[in-house]
Amino acid sequence: xxxxxxxxxxxxxxxxxxxxxxxxxxxxxxxxxxxxxxxxxxxxxxxxxxxxxxxxxxxxxxxxxxxxxxxxxxxxxxxxxxxxxxxxxxxxxxxxxxxxxxxxxxxxxxxxxxxxxxxxxxxxxxxxxxxxxxxxxxxxxxxxxxxxxxxxxxxxxxxxxxxxxxxxxxxxxxxxxxxxxxxxxxxxxxxxxxxxxxxxxxxxxxxxxxxxxxxxxxxxxxxxxxxxxxxxxxxxxxxxxxxxxxxxxxxxxxxxxxxxxxxxxxxxxxxxxxxxxxxxxxxxxxxxxxxxxxxxxxxxxxxxxxxxxxxxxxxxxxxxxxxxxxxxxxxxxxxxxxxxxxxxxxxxxxxxxxxxxxxxxxxxxxxxxxxxxxxxxxxxxxxxxxxxxxxxxxxxxxxxxxxxxxxxxxxxxxxxxxxxxxxxxxxxxxxxxxxxxxxxxxxxxxxxxxxxxxxxxxxxxxxxxxxxxxxxxxxxxxxxxxxxxxxxxxxxxxx
Numbered sequence: 001x002x003x004x005x006x007x008x009x010x011x012x013x014x015x016x017x018x019x020x021x022x023x024x025x026x027x028x029x030x031x032x033x034x035x036x037x038x039x040x041x042x043x044x045x046x047x048x049x050x051x052x053x054x055x056x057x058x059x060x061x062x063x064x065x066x067x068x069x070x071x072x073x074x075x076x077x078x079x080x081x082x083x084x085x086x087x088x089x090x091x092x093x094x095x096x097x098x099x100x101x102x103x104x105x106x107x108x109x110x111x112x113x114x115x116x117x118x119x120x121x122x123x124x125x126x127x128x129x130x131x132x133x134x135x136x137x138x139x140x141x142x143x144x145x146x147x148x149x150x151x152x153x154x155x156x157x158x159x160x161x162x163x164x165x166x167x168x169x170x171x172x173x174x175x176x177x178x179x180x181x182x183x184x185x186x187x188x189x190x191x192x193x194x195x196x197x198x199x200x201x202x203x204x205x206x207x208x209x210x211x212x213x214x215x216x217x218x219x220x221x222x223x224x225x226x227x228x229x230x231x232x233x234x235x236x237x238x239x240x241x242x243x244x245x246x247x248x249x250x251x252x253x254x255x256x257x258x259x260x261x262x263x264x265x266x267x268x269x270x271x272x273x274x275x276x277x278x279x280x281x282x283x284x285x286x287x288x289x290x291x292x293x294x295x296x297x298x299x300x301x302x303x304x305x306x307x308x309x310x311x312x313x314x315x316x317x318x319x320x321x322x323x324x325x326x327x328x329x330x331x332x333x334x335x336x337x338x339x340x341x342x343x344x345x346x347x348x349x350x351x352x353x354x355x356x357x358x359x360x361x362x363x364x365x366x367x368x369x370x371x372x373x374x375x376x377x378x379x380x381x382x383x384x385x386x387x388x389x390x391x392x393x394x395x396x397x398x399x400x401x402x403x404x405x406x407x408x409x410x411x412x413x414x415x416x417x418x419x420x421x422x423x424x425x426x427x428x429x430x431x432x433x434x435x436x437x438x439x440x441x442x443x444x445x446x447x448x449x450x451x452x453x454x455x456x457x458x459x460x461x462x463x464x465x466x467x468x469x470x471x472x473x474x475x476x477x478x479x480x481x482x483x484x485x486x487x488x489x490x491x492x493x494x495x
Contacts, residue, residue: 001097001132002154003125003176005168010068010158011038015109017061017072019096024054024080031111039067043075055079056088057095057474061103070109074100086123087409093124094131094474101132101152111158118171119407121157125175126182126486127475128155133183135190135479177304178489182482184208185297189290189467189480193269198236198317201266201289202244205296205315209248212303214313219245229316229360231341231352234333236318238273238326243318245357246292248299250311258367259310260495261456262299262488263357265350265373266292266317273320273346274328287480288350290467291372292317294484301489309495312364316353320346332430336360337452342430350375351434351448358452368397369458370491371449372484378441380465387411388466388483391446392459401459404490410483412461421447 010018011034020031027047036043043062046052052060056079061072076096078084100108112121132152157172159165188196188204202218209216221242224233229245236243246266251257267288271277277285292315299313327333331343333352337359341352350373361369372388379389390412392398398414405412424436425448432451436444446460453460466483470476 001129001152003128003157003172004154005157005159005165005172007160007162007165008158010035010070010109010111012069013109013156013158015070015107015156016105017074017100017108018068018070019074019076019108019110021078022052022054022075023078026081027054029113031113035073039064039073043073053077056092059096059099086119086407089120089123090127090409091474093127097128097131097152098474101150104148104150105152107154107156108152109156109158112164112168114160114164121168121171122175125172126179129176129179130182131475133186133477135187137187138192174305178301178486181297181301181489182485184300185290185293185482185485186477186480188293188296189287189482191286193286193319196268196286196289197241198244198266198268198319199242201268201292201315201317202246205246205248208296208300208303212300214299214303215249215251217247227336229336229356231333231335232316232318232356234327234331234343235273235320235349235352238323239319239321240323241319243316245360246313246315246317248296248313250299250302252306252308252310257308257310258495259312259364260492261312261314261361261364261366261369262295263314263354263361263369263371264292264295265289265354265371265375266315267320267350267353268317270320270347270349271322273322273326273349275345275347276322277347284468287468288374289317290374290480291463291484293480294372294463294482294488297482297485298488301485302492305489305493307493307495309492311492312361312366314357314361316357318353320349335452339432339451340430342427342433344433345435348434348445351445354449355452358449358458362455366456368394368400369453369456370397370401370461370488371458372461372463374464374467375445375462376442376464379462382415382442383413383465385465385469385471387413389413389415389442389462390459391415391417391443392457393417393450393453394457394459397457397459400491400494401487404487404494408486408490410466410487415443415446417443417446417450422450425451
């Protein structure tokens with residue numbers, strides 16, 4: 001959908017429908033009164049009936065019968081003003097965009113009151129675009145219930161002055177950029193494993209880097225062997241697909257900038273390896289690279305927005321397959337930083353490749369490192385499909401993440417990473433083992449990663465519950481959500 005900003009009067013707008021926002025506690029704002037006057041009192045008469053109360057995510061369609069240029073006015077409920085916030089605006093915008101599309105409308109116009117807050121306007125732009133997302137790259141035929149192509153092609157935002165237009169255009173551009181990064185992450189996560197191998201993911205990273213002018217370095221298998229990425233190579237050795245290690249770098253102009261590193265788990269398909277997963281739901285393990293997808297989507301946005309912080313995106317990517325050369329339970333491998341790891345469960349492979357990635361990241365001397373990984377099913381038991389589990393070693397970094405999560409509604413919940421949990425990952429034959437004692441599985445994963453996140457502030461986000469399967473949102477599908485892109489971008493920009 002194309003979004004533009006124009007100066008004009010909604011009564012003369014050539015569009016399929018004009019959307020009029022309505023507060024639950026205010027039926028007499030300027031827009032309603034102007035629309036009511038144009039329709040000779042029909043809107044107030046309709047509102048007086050009480051059928052439409054302005055509650056959030058409710059709409060009502062009125063036909064103008066030629067009273068204005070547009071054939072329809074759609075009243076859009078926002079709820080009570082005192083309870084309105086960016087997330088409620090997102091939910092309303094997502095609901096309304098979907099409804100307009102499902103009605104078969106091609107264009108809509110939304111007059112924007114001058115008192116609209118910038119973050120609300122951005123939220124509406126992001127959610128309108130994200131709500132219309134569909135993954136149909138591999139469909140060659142329409143579904144039985146698809147009688148026609150329904151595509152909402154354009155949304156025009158109307159303002160009253162050049163100053164308002166210039167300001168809103170900047171907000172729209174930012175919202176579109178963030179939405180595109182999120183959609184990139186969704187597309188990558190939704191791709192089947194045979195359409196997104198580690199090599200193909202690296203090629204996509206190179207394409208993104210070229211487009212937004214990031215530095216990109218990709219280590220192939222011989223380079224990984226030379227540099228000592230032994231845990232990444234260990235996970236990869238059961239697969240016919242070679243692993244890749246991807247480094248994306250954004251550096252602002254000038255000197256003295258802080259460095260933030262974003263680290264993503266990129267298992268493009270996870271069978272569990274020799275510790276084979278059950279067949280039910282295994283197809284969803286194409287999503288096991290959602291952490292990598294979030295990092296790549298965020299780096300695309302960061303390349304466009306150019307924040308005043310150096311950002312390094314690090315992605316370790318491979319398949320986890322049960323081939324004849326695969327790692328076995330009981331094997332001991334040595335990580336990039338030199339620590340030895342006893343592998344008790346080959347299905348706890350994400351933390352193995354992150355061990356190398358976190359060890360590598362120390363060389364950038366970062367002021368903050370955030371890793372994102374679909375690490376444990378236990379986090380879904382703990383938090384459901386609502387929030388990511390957050391744990392780490394630095395309170396200040398954790399607070400920054402919480403604030404960014406609050407602004408974007410990509411929620412996190414801090415879990416304790418006390419030293420007590422270290423006992424669960426002690427090995428009898430190596431420095432550390434890759435699973436705990438069967439309790440607190442999410443924290444065992446965090447305790448393991450902590451051993452390799454040394455020398456810098458670090459927070460781990462377990463996104464197994466938020467990468468897909470989220471429900472109840474108008475702008476987030478139940479397939480890949482793109483979780484983490486908006487959160488990471490907000491964190492970097494607020495740094």
